[in-house]
Amino acid sequence: MINNTELVRELIYQIRLGEDSAYEFKALTIHDNKVTRPHRDSVADELAAFANGSGGVLLLGVNDKTRDVEGIECEQLDTVELWLTNMASQAIDPPLPIETRRVEIPDRQGNLRPLVWVRVAKSLFVHRSPHGYFHRVGSSKREMSPELLARLFQQRSMVRLIRFDEQLVPNAGPDDIDPALKARFLRGDLPEALQLKKLYLLLEDENRQPRLTVTGVLLLTRRPADFLSSAYVQCVAYSGRERNAEYQLDAQDCDGPVDEQIQQAFAFVRRNMRVEAVKRPGRIDIPQYDLGAVYEALVNAVAHRDYAMHGARIRVHLFADRLEISTPGGLPNSLTVESMDANSISRNETLVNLLSRYYPADPVSRRQNLIERRGEGVPTILAASERLSLRRPLFEQIDHTELKLTIYAASRASNGLVAQFDDE
Template sequence: MDMPPLTELPGQPPGPRLAFAHDRQSIAEIAETLAALANAHGGAVVVSGGRGTHLAALRDPAAATELILAAALSCTPPLIIPLPQLVVYHEIPVLVVEVPAGLPYVYAVNGRYLRREGASNQPLSPAALHRLFSERADLGWERQIPPGASLKELDDELVRAYARRVGPPAGDDPLALLTRRGCLIDNIPTNAGLLLFGRDVAARFPQAELTLVRYHGREPADIFERTDICAPLPEAIRRAERWLNDHMRKGSRMVGLEREDWTQFPPGAVREALVNAVAHRDYSSRGEGIRITMFSDRLEVYSPGRLPGHVTLENLRAERFSRNPAIVQVLADLGLVERLGYGIDRMLRQLAAAGLPPATFRETAAGFLVVLPGQPMAEAVPGGVDTSAWRRMGLNDRQIAALLFVVEQQRITNRDLQEMHPDVSAETIRRDLSDLVNRGLLLKVGDKRATYYILK
């Protein structure tokens, strides 16, 4: 069941995914509620100056934030949660802290294992605890400390930039922030910390490499374009996304006097597939990296590691489970992940909006494959023209629109282009067309008022 927006939670009744706390409770009491939610299906805790659902203004929001974060760290293992959000509900300032669903660990507080049932935290029976450990049997690779790791391996500028992005109070102490995010243990970087902020990711984790390949046809061929990226994960995502967007076929067509743009694949769906592969792959598998292959009719995104936990191909859209919660949380802080577990839904919606079939998902012997459908552009967009070459030549939008107009209408005049761009001066329109003539794309016919242009 989806949670209501954060701003509405203070007015909801307590239940399996919502609890209330007050800002004078002990660290252990709040930790028990956080752990109980994490051991169930996630949820949220509303913290105010009152007791239960009787809300009152917080006495000290900063102190309450530190209390919540200290409670999360006191769990075993430490619980990674987003920073609490200050929400004003009916003029009453309260804190709302989210506990992600689908975490891979079982959490204890002072040796006690609790689970949220109804509106209360209940001890787990031995049988239920055994089942939960079986369901979440993950070795926690991202929390492990590799041999010889030290703070010197972290890129200070990346850490400071991340702390500035998160902002106060977390940004006031970058090392404390990394500890809360599971990137440091006793001031020593974990695998997650080095993957996200390391100076030399390739030396520590060659398996973190992304290989991107573009073939011009529907099958592999001897001629292709390729790049390999091995960098801190946020930078790797940004570089891979730029490469994919640059190599994706793009085009336009004229609908009346308006230009309609299209792309080989919906960029948003491509981004979701890329980010999901980086965030959720099994980094303990050292044999291979992520492979993203672009064909003329499809995009294949392969990531090492089969589906984690209790997730199967059948329940993929409904269930939430994160193999790498620390990595996911940092990527979320940086705006690269929106909500844990909802990327597939967004991907499918974007494909549908573009008139494409849904993506397909397949487990292989040692990994997971996502295939985004597409079509060769001439077939996918009736009347469409691939404008990629024009864009690489540096033509501006007006010039591309002019060429599309000629493709459709066989000719264009200064007046035609002026009507398409009424806010642009006549001299600029003249220069645009003259430049297309000089480039050998258009041929000028006639003189003065009788002048028109055709494709050369």
């Protein structure tokens, strides 16, 4: 991160030169603790234009016409930052991550004036702001033509064209890597950056700056959702058979590195599922779910979800009679619900490759690695679950945007289990 002295020097130089493709100035009028000028929608358009282009900086407190440093009153800085945060999350779709800093710049008389510096990184996504889709052309924003917009959607929806999990995340760099998480990937005496590049965890952007890839963010950062806002698993357990907050028993957001997300979600299911018993003559436990099948299902969800879908997280919901795992993204390529148990196609090839090589599995899965690429995951889920509950799990593709797996619960009374044990 640039230090304050260097930042102030850069800003003084830039204010003297004026706006360009990477800098926009705005003076503010604040009345009754509300920003009354400029209009929120206009500023949202500016932020989205930077994100849809190569990124840029919005400097608040500088007159864009005269280049005078007008500043912001110190007691109003919190108001301005709240205004910006709400704008970036509510007026732009998908919501836009921004970085803000407070700096002091001298005006023409040499008096220090507080400003708010706002940096917007080039985005993985295409953002719509209140007046449409904008990009930066020179020192101004322009609405994109249908042709340009179509090309941008194509370029930034790389999951449809090339591997999305190898795309760079513009605002994620080497400083965001957790040292403990990268240790498993480092071997021998080769430079660390070179090793990470060979594994497609770290690459260089168009300015030759190192940036984490999507896979790098998922495996090397302590909280991937800080960079890919939906990259976590939401777990909820209900006492009944419907999704009703009044009957919620337990809830957890699993938002660590993706291998930890799998382990956390698995532990959530294990602690919330019931285990009944039959004494015939000794005790026979009847768990609601086969834990090996649950583990396979969670691994599949995390490894094969569509990380390009903004605002869609993996949902693990336990009910009294079933477990539902909803995964963002339709089935890849020509795969269908009917062919899932016979064919195996990876959406995130780089992520799957690294999970299969560097991550040991939980003992309950009876496997050596987190992913073993033999295409046996879905058959295991189906066979093991049906053997326990006597009902075959159900895969459903919802509107080509979500894959839902329903695993039916076993119990003493349901699916003939009491009779089955009585016969033994």
